[in-house]
Amino acid sequence: MTGKYIVVHGGAGYHNEASESSVKRALRRACKRAYSSTTAIELVESAVSILEDDPCLNAGFGSNLTLQGTVECDASIMDGARKAFGSVGATAGIKNPIRLARSVLEYSQNPDPLGRIPPLTLVSPGANLFAEHHLDRRYIVDPTSLASQQAVENWNYWTTNLNKATQGLEVVDCEKLHDVQDTVGAIAWCGPSDIAAGVSSGGLLLKHSGRIGEAAVYGAGCWAQRDKEVIDERTLVRGIACSVSGIADPIALSSLYTFVSGAGENIIQSSLAKLIGRTAGEALSSDQDIHNALEKALTVDLHEACKDSREQNPKVGIILLTVEDGGDTSSVRLWCAFTTASMAIAYMSPSNPNPKSLVLRRPHGKDAYSKHPLVFITALRL
Amino acid sequence: MTGKYIVVHGGAGYHNEASESSVKRALRRACKRAYSSTTAIELVESAVSILEDDPCLNAGFGSNLTLQGTVECDASIMDGARKAFGSVGATAGIKNPIRLARSVLEYSQNPDPLGRIPPLTLVSPGANLFAEHHLDRRYIVDPTSLASQQAVENWNYWTTNLNKATQGLEVVDCEKLHDVQDTVGAIAWCGPSDIAAGVSSGGLLLKHSGRIGEAAVYGAGCWAQRDKEVIDERTLVRGIACSVSGIADPIALSSLYTFVSGAGENIIQSSLAKLIGRTAGEALSSDQDIHNALEKALTVDLHEACKDSREQNPKVGIILLTVEDGGDTSSVRLWCAFTTASMAIAYMSPSNPNPKSLVLRRPHGKDAYSKHPLVFITALRL
Numbered sequence: 001m002t003g004k005y006i007v008v009h010g011g012a013g014y015h016n017e018a019s020e021s022s023v024k025r026a027l028r029r030a031c032k033r034a035y036s037s038t039t040a041i042e043l044v045e046s047a048v049s050i051l052e053d054d055p056c057l058n059a060g061f062g063s064n065l066t067l068q069g070t071v072e073c074d075a076s077i078m079d080g081a082r083k084a085f086g087s088v089g090a091t092a093g094i095k096n097p098i099r100l101a102r103s104v105l106e107y108s109q110n111p112d113p114l115g116r117i118p119p120l121t122l123v124s125p126g127a128n129l130f131a132e133h134h135l136d137r138r139y140i141v142d143p144t145s146l147a148s149q150q151a152v153e154n155w156n157y158w159t160t161n162l163n164k165a166t167q168g169l170e171v172v173d174c175e176k177l178h179d180v181q182d183t184v185g186a187i188a189w190c191g192p193s194d195i196a197a198g199v200s201s202g203g204l205l206l207k208h209s210g211r212i213g214e215a216a217v218y219g220a221g222c223w224a225q226r227d228k229e230v231i232d233e234r235t236l237v238r239g240i241a242c243s244v245s246g247i248a249d250p251i252a253l254s255s256l257y258t259f260v261s262g263a264g265e266n267i268i269q270s271s272l273a274k275l276i277g278r279t280a281g282e283a284l285s286s287d288q289d290i291h292n293a294l295e296k297a298l299t300v301d302l303h304e305a306c307k308d309s310r311e312q313n314p315k316v317g318i319i320l321l322t323v324e325d326g327g328d329t330s331s332v333r334l335w336c337a338f339t340t341a342s343m344a345i346a347y348m349s350p351s352n353p354n355p356k357s358l359v360l361r362r363p364h365g366k367d368a369y370s371k372h373p374l375v376f377i378t379a380l381r382l
Numbered sequence: 383m384t385g386k387y388i389v390v391h392g393g394a395g396y397h398n399e400a401s402e403s404s405v406k407r408a409l410r411r412a413c414k415r416a417y418s419s420t421t422a423i424e425l426v427e428s429a430v431s432i433l434e435d436d437p438c439l440n441a442g443f444g445s446n447l448t449l450q451g452t453v454e455c456d457a458s459i460m461d462g463a464r465k466a467f468g469s470v471g472a473t474a475g476i477k478n479p480i481r482l483a484r485s486v487l488e489y490s491q492n493p494d495p496l497g498r499i500p501p502l503t504l505v506s507p508g509a510n511l512f513a514e515h516h517l518d519r520r521y522i523v524d525p526t527s528l529a530s531q532q533a534v535e536n537w538n539y540w541t542t543n544l545n546k547a548t549q550g551l552e553v554v555d556c557e558k559l560h561d562v563q564d565t566v567g568a569i570a571w572c573g574p575s576d577i578a579a580g581v582s583s584g585g586l587l588l589k590h591s592g593r594i595g596e597a598a599v600y601g602a603g604c605w606a607q608r609d610k611e612v613i614d615e616r617t618l619v620r621g622i623a624c625s626v627s628g629i630a631d632p633i634a635l636s637s638l639y640t641f642v643s644g645a646g647e648n649i650i651q652s653s654l655a656k657l658i659g660r661t662a663g664e665a666l667s668s669d670q671d672i673h674n675a676l677e678k679a680l681t682v683d684l685h686e687a688c689k690d691s692r693e694q695n696p697k698v699g700i701i702l703l704t705v706e707d708g709g710d711t712s713s714v715r716l717w718c719a720f721t722t723a724s725m726a727i728a729y730m731s732p733s734n735p736n737p738k739s740l741v742l743r744r745p746h747g748k749d750a751y752s753k754h755p756l757v758f759i760t761a762l763r764l
Contacts, residue, residue: 090505090506114543114544115556116586117646121593121594123594124505125591128592158496161496174496204498207499210508211504212501212502212505
């Protein structure tokens, strides 16, 4: 099997009609521009960088602002072939956090003269110091240049509301605070054994400065693995790549003064990307139904991990690429699963040479939410 | 069952004769001074703070210095009864990082006027900003005041060696770089349902500024959980608390230019504290042998999680408190398990009102290392 496969997402959440076309366009553009790259990790880095540069998505330029009105980003990237991971957290003034995460990953592959242990994760000023030595200077920018006009307007609006709410005044449409908190991500496969995944996020609007979210945490926001098995003297390569998105649950915001544990924090608590990767890998290798495995992971296992938190119905979405490559027989499938109202994705592959973009939506209607499990799962053969 | 139980550790690693007595004294002092606290989380916070203040341990004052010669600390704390967690990473100028981790945990218990999601982890300047509003001012100090004389001497010595090694010159006793990289931690139980765990670390000597280690990561450095079960109309409470320590493996340093993935990074990759907690909880509730469960977790499961890293024999140590409280029948046991040469612990309990301190050591002799599994496990009834 030859050829390149790239899938990107603009986050699970709620996509209204007004933003749908710009999000879809951004996702298609990311696929198209990244497609000239030759390795899976380059495809992921390139695609996520393009999404980070787009002001309509919550990553890089256009990120949600912190309580202090600053931009602080998280990103991570994983290379399934080399079993290598790198991430950055709460970075300010890094134009493309995913590129810095890649630099941390690549740095960890170098031998050290004293056998010092390379980092998995670098944060804040330390990450910037590392960037000065290991990242192209054009990606180190004035931190204020990453705040988009829309992000500043959102910050002004919600800071005013926060002040009102703190004084005990009523705030209408409080749940809309959580409409703009998607992450972006990408997964890619480039021929034998070469698989990668990445994720990037500006985090929660009005978050505390220094907050580390799921996009920076090992095993939480992205996962990539490759397994080999010899059957009847033939080598079968299996690849799994997964990128996770989460938002807070507006439905849980039933009162003004409310407790919310947050989808991002739930994703960390369940090591969700790693869980999905391991689950899908086991299902693939034992010829079990991946649909069932995903459903179990996103309902039973995720709920088990979060049962003690106050978020009873975590709002998350994942894209998952499963590859079975036996030389003459091969199969590449894209899985999307989400517990939110909608999820925006795009993909390109040898049989889809023009990028395709979709906003997947849960069924509407009064009974649509009444059935358990509340997870929507679909699969595409790429 | 009434009474208080506190166990502390000074890290798994190699304890030479010269440092043994000062480490044991520091651990006993931590137990004794913390014992006046009334809740498990206060016992843990107090004991870890005292260990952080001691220059002979790698946490708080006396922490290993970064490549830049600064002190940056990680710490986390977990409350089993409230299922609450808080951590801080790469903090500078915080005298007791465990106290700031506790502040993050307590903050997450407050309702938010806009339903904003509270953080699990805060890092670097953002953590300091949070400290200014939520931590007693006396714990916010000049960052340079946390560098002990010994830490500065170590830094000078190893910086010189790093420069030599970078120039291709031979460095003798290179493995000693990894002798001073322990974490400290504590676990406590204070009567029905009240169980907690914590961990704190100055991280690796000559680490990159901004590196986040296992002590800051959810599920990696500490774990506390409480389960209830009703059997024959009687309520049985089970409690689990675990604190994890890791060092790099000097045995793996077979050549000057070598790859090491690092125990801390392995602890993150395996979510080790969570794994141990869940494993012990399952063993307790099904009347299985905890010794076997621990052995499996520290050999099979940990190795599985790390099989792709270059560290083939992760060097870690854990302390684990298991509690079964059925009212009239009760059992509190302390488990220590480590794959290193030695581990230093101390404890106090109603039946041990004077703090007891031990340096547990693996058996010596040429066959001691030849058998698998390479894990030393012991249990004490407190």
